[in-house]
Amino acid sequence: MSFWSRALLALALLVSTPFIAAKAQSADPAVATVQTFYDALLDSMKGGKTLGPDGRYAKMKPAVEQAFEIGTMVKYAVGPAWDTMSAADQDALTKAFTRMTAAQYAGNFDNFNGEKFVVDPAAAVRGTDRYVSSKLVTKDQSVGFIYRVRQFGANWRTR
Numbered sequence: 001m002s003f004w005s006r007a008l009l010a011l012a013l014l015v016s017t018p019f020i021a022a023k024a025q026s027a028d029p030a031v032a033t034v035q036t037f038y039d040a041l042l043d044s045m046k047g048g049k050t051l052g053p054d055g056r057y058a059k060m061k062p063a064v065e066q067a068f069e070i071g072t073m074v075k076y077a078v079g080p081a082w083d084t085m086s087a088a089d090q091d092a093l094t095k096a097f098t099r100m101t102a103a104q105y106a107g108n109f110d111n112f113n114g115e116k117f118v119v120d121p122a123a124a125v126r127g128t129d130r131y132v133s134s135k136l137v138t139k140d141q142s143v144g145f146i147y148r149v150r151q152f153g154a155n156w157r158t159r
Contacts, residue, residue: 003045029156030123035087036116037067038134039159041109048111056106064102069150069157081117114139123149130156 016019040063044056052061064070073099074090075082116137123130132147147158 016077018129026120027152028130028132030132030147031119032146033120033149033156033158034068034132034134035119037063038119041105042115042117043112044106045112045115047111051147052112053106057102060105061098061102064098066155067158068101069152070098070101072152072159073097096133 001158005054040059044051044059044063047055047059071090071094077097078085078093085093118135118137120133123132125131128150130149132149134145134147136145149156149158
């Protein structure tokens with residue numbers, strides 16, 4: 001490679017680096033929330049029988065707590081009675097719902113057979129919500145999911 005070719009290549013890399021970094025930093029946090037959850041789910045699936053139910057649950061519980069706004073989900077599931085419940089009852093129900101959700105993922109995704117999760121990098125924005133499309137791809141089928149994600153404080157979570 002000639003001196004000028006190397007110089008032009010170096011200049012092109014130097015000029016393009018800030019644009020590449022800016023694009024990486026602008027990745028949608030709602031998409032990142034879903035992708036991070038799927039990464040934990042795949043890790044749990046790959047551990048499968050070796051981890052056992054308790055090991056998969058131990059991996060999924062923090063992933064569920066990070067990805068899902070469980071308090072809001074429980075409030076909507078309970079309905080108007082939520083407002084009349086004591087704070088202790090609300091807390092107990094939220095913790096139970098978290099355990100149930102993590103246990104469901106640990107139980108329903110208990111092994112790995114080459115599945116993959118594909119997340120659309122472009123979330124649809126509607127008001128304060130972002131809708132993240134994804135799909136589970138297996139050997140036989142593809143199943144679509146759409147996550148409604150919103151910012152809660154500093155975190156983006158599904159609800």
